Amino acid sequence: xxxxxxxxxxxxxxxxxxxLLIEWNVVDIEQLLDEVPQDKMxxxxxxxxxxxxxxxxxxxxxxxxxxxxxxxxxxxINDIMDELYMDDTVDFIEEMPANVVKRVLRNTDETTxxxxxxLLNYPDDSAGSIMTTEFVDLKKEMTVEKALSHIxxxxxxxxxxxxxxxxxxxxxLEGEISIRKLILSAPETLLSELMDTNVKFVQTLTxxxxxxxxxxxxxxxxxxxxxxxxxxxxxxxxxxxxxxxEQENTEDFHKMAAIAPSEKEYLDTGVFSLAKNxxxxxxxxxxxxxxxxxxxxxxxxxxxxxxxxxxxxxxxMGTGGNAGAQSSxxxxxxxxxxxxxxxxxxxxxxxxxxxxxxxAFMLAVVNFARIMIFxxxxxxxxxxxxxxxxxxxxxxxxxxxxxxxxxxxxxxDPVIMASPIITTxxxxxxxxxxxxxxxxxxxxx
Amino acid sequence: xxxxxxxxxxxxxxxxxxxLLIEWNVVDIEQLLDEVPQDKMxxxxxxxxxxxxxxxxxxxxxxxxxxxxxxxxxxxINDIMDELYMDDTVDFIEEMPANVVKRVLRNTDETTxxxxxxLLNYPDDSAGSIMTTEFVDLKKEMTVEKALSHIxxxxxxxxxxxxxxxxxxxxxLEGEISIRKLILSAPETLLSELMDTNVKFVQTLTxxxxxxxxxxxxxxxxxxxxxxxxxxxxxxxxxxxxxxxEQENTEDFHKMAAIAPSEKEYLDTGVFSLAKNxxxxxxxxxxxxxxxxxxxxxxxxxxxxxxxxxxxxxxxMGTGGNAGAQSSxxxxxxxxxxxxxxxxxxxxxxxxxxxxxxxAFMLAVVNFARIMIFxxxxxxxxxxxxxxxxxxxxxxxxxxxxxxxxxxxxxxDPVIMASPIITTxxxxxxxxxxxxxxxxxxxxx
Numbered sequence: 001x002x003x004x005x006x007x008x009x010x011x012x013x014x015x016x017x018x019x020l021l022i023e024w025n026v027v028d029i030e031q032l033l034d035e036v037p038q039d040k041m042x043x044x045x046x047x048x049x050x051x052x053x054x055x056x057x058x059x060x061x062x063x064x065x066x067x068x069x070x071x072x073x074x075x076x077i078n079d080i081m082d083e084l085y086m087d088d089t090v091d092f093i094e095e096m097p098a099n100v101v102k103r104v105l106r107n108t109d110e111t112t113x114x115x116x117x118x119l120l121n122y123p124d125d126s127a128g129s130i131m132t133t134e135f136v137d138l139k140k141e142m143t144v145e146k147a148l149s150h151i152x153x154x155x156x157x158x159x160x161x162x163x164x165x166x167x168x169x170x171x172x173l174e175g176e177i178s179i180r181k182l183i184l185s186a187p188e189t190l191l192s193e194l195m196d197t198n199v200k201f202v203q204t205l206t207x208x209x210x211x212x213x214x215x216x217x218x219x220x221x222x223x224x225x226x227x228x229x230x231x232x233x234x235x236x237x238x239x240x241x242x243x244x245x246e247q248e249n250t251e252d253f254h255k256m257a258a259i260a261p262s263e264k265e266y267l268d269t270g271v272f273s274l275a276k277n278x279x280x281x282x283x284x285x286x287x288x289x290x291x292x293x294x295x296x297x298x299x300x301x302x303x304x305x306x307x308x309x310x311x312x313x314x315x316x317m318g319t320g321g322n323a324g325a326q327s328s329x330x331x332x333x334x335x336x337x338x339x340x341x342x343x344x345x346x347x348x349x350x351x352x353x354x355x356x357x358x359x360a361f362m363l364a365v366v367n368f369a370r371i372m373i374f375x376x377x378x379x380x381x382x383x384x385x386x387x388x389x390x391x392x393x394x395x396x397x398x399x400x401x402x403x404x405x406x407x408x409x410x411x412x413d414p415v416i417m418a419s420p421i422i423t424t425x426x427x428x429x430x431x432x433x434x435x436x437x438x439x440x441x442x443x444x445x
Numbered sequence: 446x447x448x449x450x451x452x453x454x455x456x457x458x459x460x461x462x463x464x465l466l467i468e469w470n471v472v473d474i475e476q477l478l479d480e481v482p483q484d485k486m487x488x489x490x491x492x493x494x495x496x497x498x499x500x501x502x503x504x505x506x507x508x509x510x511x512x513x514x515x516x517x518x519x520x521x522i523n524d525i526m527d528e529l530y531m532d533d534t535v536d537f538i539e540e541m542p543a544n545v546v547k548r549v550l551r552n553t554d555e556t557t558x559x560x561x562x563x564l565l566n567y568p569d570d571s572a573g574s575i576m577t578t579e580f581v582d583l584k585k586e587m588t589v590e591k592a593l594s595h596i597x598x599x600x601x602x603x604x605x606x607x608x609x610x611x612x613x614x615x616x617x618l619e620g621e622i623s624i625r626k627l628i629l630s631a632p633e634t635l636l637s638e639l640m641d642t643n644v645k646f647v648q649t650l651t652x653x654x655x656x657x658x659x660x661x662x663x664x665x666x667x668x669x670x671x672x673x674x675x676x677x678x679x680x681x682x683x684x685x686x687x688x689x690x691e692q693e694n695t696e697d698f699h700k701m702a703a704i705a706p707s708e709k710e711y712l713d714t715g716v717f718s719l720a721k722n723x724x725x726x727x728x729x730x731x732x733x734x735x736x737x738x739x740x741x742x743x744x745x746x747x748x749x750x751x752x753x754x755x756x757x758x759x760x761x762m763g764t765g766g767n768a769g770a771q772s773s774x775x776x777x778x779x780x781x782x783x784x785x786x787x788x789x790x791x792x793x794x795x796x797x798x799x800x801x802x803x804x805a806f807m808l809a810v811v812n813f814a815r816i817m818i819f820x821x822x823x824x825x826x827x828x829x830x831x832x833x834x835x836x837x838x839x840x841x842x843x844x845x846x847x848x849x850x851x852x853x854x855x856x857x858d859p860v861i862m863a864s865p866i867i868t869t870x871x872x873x874x875x876x877x878x879x880x881x882x883x884x885x886x887x888x889x890x
Contacts, residue, residue, distance in 0.1 A: 246782065275800045
């Protein structure tokens with residue numbers, strides 16, 4: 001479908017291209033415009049019907065948005081701003097340079113300007129930052145018929161009419177009612193009889209992640225947001241929540257690999273930003289590994305007496321690190337999904353202890369057999385390695401299981417206890433255990 | 446709010462408890478019932494209104510569901526089955542033992558039984574396995590008025606009426622129309638003039654993950670599912686898609702830590718299952734680390750000549766592994782979100798090469814300074830270590846960046862190129878590079 005329109009545009013048959021485009025989904029239109037030279041993109045964009053143009057505009061990245069705003073007339077800016085939902089408006093304005101913001105705000109009315117400024121003030125991680133202000137508000141004294149006619153009058157500009165909110169004269173949230181219930185009920189019924197008063201809602205400053213959790217728990221499509229005086233000020237819709245969920249997951253993936261999180265996509269991020277997001281943790285981890293190295297140096301005498309011990313160090317540290325990373329990852333994920341709380345600490349500890357003993361035993365036995373069969377070393381080396389392996393894996397499981405829970409309890413992000421950190425901690429543990437056993441078995445130190 | 450009801454139940458005032466309960470959200474009711482002794486839970490459950498009981502039943506875990514079904518009458522089973530949406534019915538039946546399934550199916554009508562059997566046949570990872578069959582179907586010859594009256598008649602039993610689907614006499618999907626458009630349009634308008642013919646849909650066998658991607662891309666609330674003859678057979682709603690997204694993310698987190706994925710929550714998984722899911726990869730990785738060990742053994746002569754070199758091995762392997770894990774994690778996540786494709790391979794390679802050189806240079810310089818200042822070793826040791834570090838980090842970045850893309854291209858899950866695997870590969874690379882430099886600088890081998 002793309003080829004045909006691209007060919008028309010290539011041949012400057014923009015009117016024909018437009019004719020096909022306006023039947024498309026806005027996301028597809030945006031994707032096509034993204035592949036077209038900017039001057040033609042602009043001409044095509046200006047040919048779109050007002051409402052569609054605004055929808056496409058909302059989908060664009062900020063570079064395209066800036067180019068468009070800087071190329072169109074005040075009148076056209078005004079049209080777009082009129083049609084944009086408030087959450088998209090704010091997302092757009094947040095990314096623009098000051099002079100563009102000024103020009104855009106000049107082309108909006110007083111009330112919109114006030115709302116924009118309010119929304120811009122909510123912290124990035126708050127429910128307020130993802131809400132929109134276009135929702136249907138009803139009064140409980142209305143009949144179904146009156147409510148429906150109110151919706152017919154005002155619904156066109158609302159982000160959703162699937163759920164409507166019932167508010168008092170002071171704009172306090174009193175209940176909600178689905179469009180389905182309205183349609184299926186008798187016209188003369190009062191909303192007060194129909195509405196659901198047990199509404200799940202959040203405050204403007206509630207954390208985005210917490211908000212996403214409530215959506216997921218109660219299978220919501222939209223949720224109202226109230227200010228600190230309990231007045232209804234906006235709604236959040238599920239499509240924005242899905243973005244929050246994926247964003248949080250990406251952040252967690254990155255943190256687990258010791259990368260400072262960034263909001264930009266990989267291909268859009270410059271080499272210096274990428275390097276900057278990674279170098280700090282690489283430094284920290286490199287320096288802690290130096291500490292591990294100094295443990296080895298401390299036991300250099302032991303090693304030079306039984307040189308064979310050296311070659312098992314990578315296996316021991318590696319297995320300990322992997323065993324710990326498995327546990328910490330499982331627990332971190334369960335914490336993120338609210339499946340585990342602090343009160344489960346001892347349950348987790350006990351479970352990890354048993355899993356650890358079981359896994360450690362099997363690994364140690366297999367490893368002992370392998371060393372005795374394949375490696376030209378004496379039995380005391382094998383015993384040192386396998387006794388250490390047994391202890392290290394067991395410790396790794398328990399430590400990996402409880403550190404994230406403790407981190408969360410003391411208000412640290414549990415994810416920092418992921419693989420690189422836990423591995424570094426366990427590297428040191430592995431070596432201490434290893435040399436302790438070596439000293440015992442070989443009576444050296 | 447929980448305490449009060451729990452107290453009433455404690456004192457056997459079940460009727461009073463029920464009175465409070467029926468005002469609650471179903472998810473909260475289910476959560477409360479989960480905390481009550483089973484006999485009281487059952488009595489309370491049977492006191493709930495039919496429709497609410499079915500909704501609560503759908504939220505329960507399979508253990509509770511089985512207990513209830515085994516304790517209630519055929520008549521009551523029939524009532525629940527009548528009210529359950531088809532996707533919840535299938536989820537429930539999938540987890541029941543054969544005798545329970547038999548009894549349940551005996552208490553459903555012929556058509557439902559046929560539909561259940563059909564749905565049970567869709568593979569676990571397909572769109573068909575998460576769809577439901579309760580949707581509103583309209584005909585394009587209908588007027589808005591007729592459509593609304595059709596919805597009023599049949600809408601009560603549908604999972605959503607927010608989007609309705611227009612089908613032909615052969616049940617082929619012809620278009621969709623939102624309830625919002627219906628309500629905001631003049632009663633005499635024909636659906637054929639209003640409906641959107643550019644509908645995003647999937648087939649029953651489309652992958653769940655692909656389905657979730659389409660939802661996210663187009664901000665959908667529900668999406669139609671067609672069979673291989675293009676007949677509309679069901680719809681998928683966004684709440685189920687969110688569960689798919691979180692499930693896929695959990696799976697990826699687990700795979701990245703070398704854990705075999707499982708669908709159960711951590712606390713519900715037994716010690717043996719947990720151990721089983723982890724032990725295989727621990728074995729594999731332990732054995733590959735043995736290979737790393739044998740590299741050290743091969744160069745034992747070198748090490749015994751310059752024992753100081755040993756203490757830098759953990760730092761070198763650790764930093765290489767971390768640098769590679771950063772790159773592979775970023776790329777794996779971008780692949781999962783469809784931000785990167787195979788055609789970007791060289792772009793990624795080039796970017797990682799530059800990031801790698803930059804990071805490697807900084808790490809090597811800092812490390813050189815640190816060694817010269819703090820460690821009692823000669824300059825050739827420092828040179829060996831830092832030259833190796835520079836090469837290893839650069840290689841790690843490039844390899845970490847491209848391996849996941851290549852894995853995807855040859856239809857392997859890119860996630861297997863995550864931290865433990867890439868780390869193990871890079872461990873070997875680190876040692877080879879290290880000993881190569883050592884041989885050069887010290888003229889030994």
